Amino acid sequence: MANRILTAFSTTTSLLNRALAWADFVVHFISGYFLYYLVGGYKPQYHTRPRRLSHGDHYSPAVLVTGASQGIGLAVALHLASRGYTVLATVKDEKELDRLKKNMKSRDVRLDAGSLRPMIMDVLSPQSIATAVEEVTSVVNDRCPLVGVINNAGLCLIAPMELTNMKAVRDVFELDFWSYISVIQAFLPLIKKYQGRFINIGSYGGYVNPPMWAAYSAAKAAVEGMTRSWRFELKPFGVGMTTVRPGWTR
Numbered sequence: 001m002a003n004r005i006l007t008a009f010s011t012t013t014s015l016l017n018r019a020l021a022w023a024d025f026v027v028h029f030i031s032g033y034f035l036y037y038l039v040g041g042y043k044p045q046y047h048t049r050p051r052r053l054s055h056g057d058h059y060s061p062a063v064l065v066t067g068a069s070q071g072i073g074l075a076v077a078l079h080l081a082s083r084g085y086t087v088l089a090t091v092k093d094e095k096e097l098d099r100l101k102k103n104m105k106s107r108d109v110r111l112d113a114g115s116l117r118p119m120i121m122d123v124l125s126p127q128s129i130a131t132a133v134e135e136v137t138s139v140v141n142d143r144c145p146l147v148g149v150i151n152n153a154g155l156c157l158i159a160p161m162e163l164t165n166m167k168a169v170r171d172v173f174e175l176d177f178w179s180y181i182s183v184i185q186a187f188l189p190l191i192k193k194y195q196g197r198f199i200n201i202g203s204y205g206g207y208v209n210p211p212m213w214a215a216y217s218a219a220k221a222a223v224e225g226m227t228r229s230w231r232f233e234l235k236p237f238g239v240g241m242t243t244v245r246p247g248w249t250r
């Protein structure tokens, strides 16, 4: 019963989110063109979209996804690859790398246009992030620009706050908030160079706050607040930043 209520609630919020996203898209699309053509605003961007070039080659921009061994990260990575992107699917360690490869094999997904490149990046390790930045730098170029970084690796803690120890709360913040900042700062030079965007996976828990979700809701609300503010700082560089709020997803 509780599961059904949660699913219904989540479906409703997802639909509302979808409607909001479309309204947002329409307003931005219209205002983007209006500003560009009438008052000299930002030029609408097309370099972020994969497409077939006139001489037959495929233009396949790169997107990096964190925590791509399973769940939403894996689904997003496979979807983007099937839509023609070069996906840099990053996972925590060797064990997760094996899991990602098994997951890729077991799914019947068409990857004819894009490609998926598994890589290791532990988002809690500055050293691992720095190594990943080097690897990504060697992979991307003008034909395959890095146009997106998706901060997805996360942890959901559902527990009564009174009984939750501080280490568990800090662990949620480490993965769901602080690591987002580390990843963004590390990849910012590349994203600035190719005028891409950061997508931070938040949660509907970041703005709807049910009981038992205090730590998680706080971390995801922090992601929302950070994104809303930071995106204004990045706009002059042609860089975008957005929060996506998934509903209940399995």
Ligand SMILES: NC(=O)c1ccc[n+]([C@@H]2O[C@H](COP(=O)([O-])OP(=O)(O)OC[C@H]3O[C@@H](n4cnc5c(N)ncnc54)[C@H](OP(=O)(O)O)[C@@H]3O)[C@@H](O)[C@H]2O)c1
Pocket: 066, 067, 068, 069, 070, 071, 072, 073, 090, 091, 092, 096, 121, 122, 123, 124, 151, 152, 153, 154, 155, 156, 175, 176, 201, 202, 203, 204, 205, 245, 246, 247, 248, 249, 250
């Ligand atoms: N599923 C939902 O209903 C839902 C709803 C709203 C928002 N979200 C958000 O969506 C994101 C993905 O959720 P999910 O349900 O797909 O989670 P998931 O299935 O648990 O996947 C999370 C991924 O992150 C990885 N990860 C954990 N620690 C990492 C680290 N230090 N470095 C790199 N990767 C690491 C995990 O690897 P390991 O397995 O090795 O730990 C796993 O591959 C999270 O930010 C979550 O808060 C999920």
